Amino acid sequence: MTEKAVEETFAALFALIDLRQMFRETKPTYQFNSEQKKRIREIVERLKHSLEIIEKELIK
Amino acid sequence: MKNVINNIEVRAREELFININPIQPGGRLTPEAMKAIIAYGDGYSTCDWCRKPFRLDKIQRPPIDEFHTELAKFLGMDQVRVVPGARRGFQAVVNSLVEKGESVIVSSLTHYTEFLAVEAAGGMVKEVSLNKSNIVTAENTAQKIEEVKKETGALPKLIMIDHFDYMLGNEHDVCGIAKVAKNYDIPFLCNGAYSVGVMPVNGKEIGADFLVGSGHKSFASPAPSGILATTEEWADKVFRTTQMVGDLTKRRFGVKEVEMMGCTLMGANLIAMMASFPTVRERVKYWDEEIKKINYFAEEFLKIEGNKILSEMPRKHALTKVDTTESFDKIARTHKRRGFFFSDELKERRIVGEFVGATRAWKLNTYGLTWDQIKYLAQALQDIARKYGINVA
Secondary structure (H helix, E strand, O other): OOHHHHHHHHHHHHHHHHHHHHHHHHOOOOOOOHHHHHHHHHHHHHHHHHHHHHHHHHOO | OOEEEOOEEOOOHHHHOEEOOOOOHHHOOOHHHHHHHHHHOOOOHHHOOOOOOOOHHHOOOOOHHHHHHHHHHHHOOOEEEEEOOHHHHHHHHHHHHOOOOOEEEEEOOOOHHHHHHHHHOOOEEEEEOOOOOOOOOHHHHHHHHHHHHHHHOOOOOEEEEEOEOOOOOOEOOHHHHHHHHHHHOOOEEEEOOOOEOOEOOOHHHHOOOEEEEEHHHHOOOOOOOEEEEEOHHHHHHHOOEOOOOOOOOOOOOOOOEOOOOOOOOOOHHHHHHHHHHHHHHHHHHHHHHHHHHHHHHHHHHOOEOOOEEOOOOOOOOOEEEEEOOOOHHHHHOOOOOOOHHHHHHHHHOOEEOOOOOOOOEEEEEOOOOOHHHHHHHHHHHHHHHHHOOOOEO
């Protein structure tokens, strides 16, 4: 168990908040433009990165 | 949708629907505020680095002291405190200035919490009438002051007027009223619950002695949260510190402010306010765009035969009262779902926040919607009208 896992837990939560904001900005049709799609991709990548570190630090 | 726990449902209406609730849009959180709540949700989270003189507005980590300084500058006032809602701001000022039986001038559209603040202090509210356009003017305020003076033999102790009221979202002549207040040497509290945080507001330019704001109405902050700002002239009175000494222990708590009950807005609510502040500071610059949006919406709304707007026109605020008695209410009169048909139709189009079941006079607020969402909303209302045979120009 390391501080890194805690840090990445917050990073992942914050990334999900950013995703939540995307829903708010595009409701109720959710028609994402290319800039928004790019942003979503970045958020998902950020999440994957955080989860990989959490998994490595806590389970593997 | 999963529940938070047991029967507490996830509130996802801001993610799933266009929300036109009249009082909610300005308090919708920024992503930064949401993150702050995650990180600072624990009870006394702001107190980790509280050092002498042990008062919330003096804490340097996180930079709460700096926030107070910057917030005062932003509002064009000398000193500011955060409070649990605008109502606690009214209460602090009224408690400091008004004695039992004394009068306080308020508007005929004043919020009920201003009544309560006066009542709690033992004072009496004296309401200023509206002009034909439902505006509180300087002239009517001066007239009311004279009436109170004649009736009670004394001048009112305070004038509290809303910058924009909650019933119509109309702008009232706070600058003119401030001048009248100065002429009579009566302190003036400007209630900016619907303006501070969504549009540029400068307390000194208005001429206010006190400026009150609401975090959850207009500052992208959770409830309860609010702002009380004042000038150097009044700060010592409203933010006076305790003089009390314990008779047995001789304890005193010198730095604590009486009206603030010591520390005010602790924990996540304050940090969320701070986290939203950079966005708030920026977003007020785009108020004109919000006004363009509501006026576009109003234009489209009025294309529906029978629709009326009860608020002043053109709109100066996104909070707007409308009247659909001669349009959607006509349908409601014979519809099996009565007024709920309208809510059903809105919800089907992913729109919520209207007063459910109301089809006569009701309020909406378009603040913060994107242009796409504004157009969608206007189109949705016209579609509903067409569906029920109401003419759309």
